Amino acid sequence: MDIVVRAGFVYFFILMLTRIVGRRELSSLEPFDLVLLVVIGDLIQQGVTQSDYSFTGLMLAAGTIAVLQTFVSWVGFRSKRASLVLDGEPIVVVQDGKFIDGNLRRERLHEDEVLESARKQGIGSLDEVAWAILETSGEITWIKSES
Numbered sequence: 001m002d003i004v005v006r007a008g009f010v011y012f013f014i015l016m017l018t019r020i021v022g023r024r025e026l027s028s029l030e031p032f033d034l035v036l037l038v039v040i041g042d043l044i045q046q047g048v049t050q051s052d053y054s055f056t057g058l059m060l061a062a063g064t065i066a067v068l069q070t071f072v073s074w075v076g077f078r079s080k081r082a083s084l085v086l087d088g089e090p091i092v093v094v095q096d097g098k099f100i101d102g103n104l105r106r107e108r109l110h111e112d113e114v115l116e117s118a119r120k121q122g123i124g125s126l127d128e129v130a131w132a133i134l135e136t137s138g139e140i141t142w143i144k145s146e147s
Contacts, residue, residue, distance in 0.1 A: 003057050006048045007064035014044070015072065019088075087136045094132035097125075097145070107134055118142060 049057045076083040091103050099111055114132060117140040123129060131143040 003049060003052060003060045004064045006050075007061045008068060010044055010048050011065050011068045015086075019086075090136060090141075091134045092131060093134050093140065094126060094129050097127045097129050099126075103134075109134065114140065 045061075048061045072086060076086045091107060093100055093103050093107070093109065093114055099114070104111065104114070115126075118126065118129070118132070121142045123142055123144070128144050129142060130145040131141075133141045133143070135141055
């Protein structure tokens, strides 16, 4: 039972941590970030199972996290308010070819990063853009102007 309680606490800690870190950082995985994730995973495993390397401990920890993820997903599906808290909402970062500075600051996103994303989508100038929207996944969706 101890493993189930620790797994539950760790799940909600990770959920809170990913909301604090923000979507920009989660969408661009650099080599250092990958190593950091592996290290964090190992630390979490040690905290959840301590020195219990049994199959039962594994099943309890993994099962608890799977059940909690399913429950949180269901709550987000059933409640728009919970979905906004859990997933966030898309944010407009460029409108009519101009940056929205307040939204960029809020998401800790530099103009250079937005321009890099535009270039990857084949957009040469922000004059071509009606909207650029930072999605909840961390990706930027580009909508070109009609003109």
